[in-house]
Amino acid sequence: MFQFTLTARNNRARTGIFTTPHGNLLTPVFAPVGTQATVKTLTPEHLEEINATLVLSNTYHLYLRPGDELVRDMGGLHKFMGWHRPMLTDSGGFQVFSLAQTRKIDDDGVTFKSHIDGSTHRFTPEKGIAIQENLGADIIMAFDECSDPNDHEYSKIAMERTHRWAERSLKAQTRADQALFGIIQGGVQADLRIASAKFIASLDTPGIAIGGLSVGETKEEMHAMLDVVTPLLPENKPRYLMGVGTPEDLINGVARGVDIFDCVLPTRLARHHSAFAPEGRLNLMNATFTRDERPIDETCDCYACKTFTRAYIRHLIVAKELLAGTLISIHNLRALIRLMEQIRVYIADGTFESRVPELLGQWANNAKRNQPLRRGDTES
């Protein structure tokens, strides 16, 4: 059911086609995040218009609300949220581990308290698969444990547990129409990442995820980990770098052989009035845009840029009109999806590798982070 066909290569960067029950994914691909079964402020129509092809939703959040069994009974996540292209759910692991004060990990699983009402719950690898089978995404994740990336001892324990949990996750799977990915862990420890890449690659899965990055480590550390991991992975499986990232992370990730990305950045920035633009990230609430008749990005083909001026969007922000967030979300997501479309063209024509500095230069002014993004970040 799941086939990954490489269509072009340019050094370590690759383009491919991943077949799923809801259509073919062209990779490299960037997935908007729809934590609670909705990409915030956007309709599925908006997502189709910007050519989004893959949407991520969060297992932890949907398990708590509205409940995975309800989603199953409503016909699954695709039908429930009106999105009929490929979907991905994460393992729930990271969100649970993020509840630092209220969770307890043992070898069998994790007991935690809901951030919504404080009620007690338990995730195990088997439970993680059962939930994701109820949700019904095309791509699902094995339950994993994320560690403090700089703590070698703990990273080793978490990695080994993640490996055992991956095996249990695979055994627990009953649906054949979902691609279950194992997750590579190991912090920023090269020896652990190598061991984890080899182990996860040895499992019979249609794809491989790289977890535990973009959690506070430096860019150099993230690149170093990708540099040791991706050469150990089979060519014929898509690689998913979880929760990453910024435009430059996407460019650097593709250059290191990554195929799938997701991140809350574009939509979160949008809700804080911040837009990707040729001259860098713009805070559109700024008075400098009061009479700016240009679109956010004159080169962009999105509805927001084809229809509205910066002056109008600033007016919406000042007047506290929610449409501002919708329009900037449309643009910011389209900007990253367009970047991926561009990258696919460059890989296909063999120029990507040589264009990396140019691409990084174009996005340099958008690279600044207002605050560190963490892989577990969700849109709730």
Added chain:
Amino acid sequence: MFQFTLTARNNRARTGIFTTPHGNLLTPVFAPVGTQATVKTLTPEHLEEINATLVLSNTYHLYLRPGDELVRDMGGLHKFMGWHRPMLTDSGGFQVFSLAQTRKIDDDGVTFKSHIDGSTHRFTPEKGIAIQENLGADIIMAFDECSDPNDHEYSKIAMERTHRWAERSLKAQTRADQALFGIIQGGVQADLRIASAKFIASLDTPGIAIGGLSVGETKEEMHAMLDVVTPLLPENKPRYLMGVGTPEDLINGVARGVDIFDCVLPTRLARHHSAFAPEGRLNLMNATFTRDERPIDETCDCYACKTFTRAYIRHLIVAKELLAGTLISIHNLRALIRLMEQIRVYIADGTFESRVPELLGQWANNAKRNQPLRRGDTES
């Protein structure tokens, strides 16, 4: 430039075509309210999809923010907000008079304080026209004064001032591409309404507005006022009943010869999770909808009803996702626009008059008001 052609009649109800610089309006028509140059949470694309043909925006709000001169410099309201079908702006009068504590009326105009920053401003008939010429809507209003409808003495003073201000508004108009309507006032006093109808009808305007209703009077009083007013109006001018109303108000208004309506009700209800449905207004946050697989209205052709279940919309509400307001707004507006489409068909085939009881019956359960709506209600 502005022609109103009657195409069918059924007793006092009529269908017509009103030509404007941004296209022909089929009447009777219901206009969604876009107070601050946006119909809250919707894009112009959404409005086109539900076949909205006329949008109202509020002069008072746009004057204060972003400023009518800015809107003019950005190419006018249509271009600014990306809406290319007909638009209507109100006179600003009602909003100003609503600032009961901070405004002072004299024969020349009104001095008031901004609700945003307390700064002092002054509207006169001439200023009202100048602002609306800067905004550039297709249909604009003469400056008017709304009174306590039960106070005959004050209603007479306000009506006479409104008449003088209408004459001044007409004199002040410089643009030929905007249809300036005079406004009939007179509270719930039949003698005043008759006098006002005769006076406003005597002015050389392409249309006539009926103001000062739906401000707290009873339904019977509103109907009685329409019953004395509309027979005095020329057949060949569209009649606009300002700020009205509920579904039953639309049906009753059309039956009494009204052609144009606007109201915040559908979008305001939507933001409070309340949806028009065949069985009556539904509060979709209610737990009864947790697993309801039906759309809001199985007979509705809107995107929300064609795509999503009540269960999904309830999930969005509970999860505090803004998309809920967008989807219910789409549906509620479409419901009233569809009602008007239906009414136009019934007038054309001669069955409207006989179907009024049936139509009122269909909407009876949606008639309850959570709170009284006032004509001056805006969407800010």
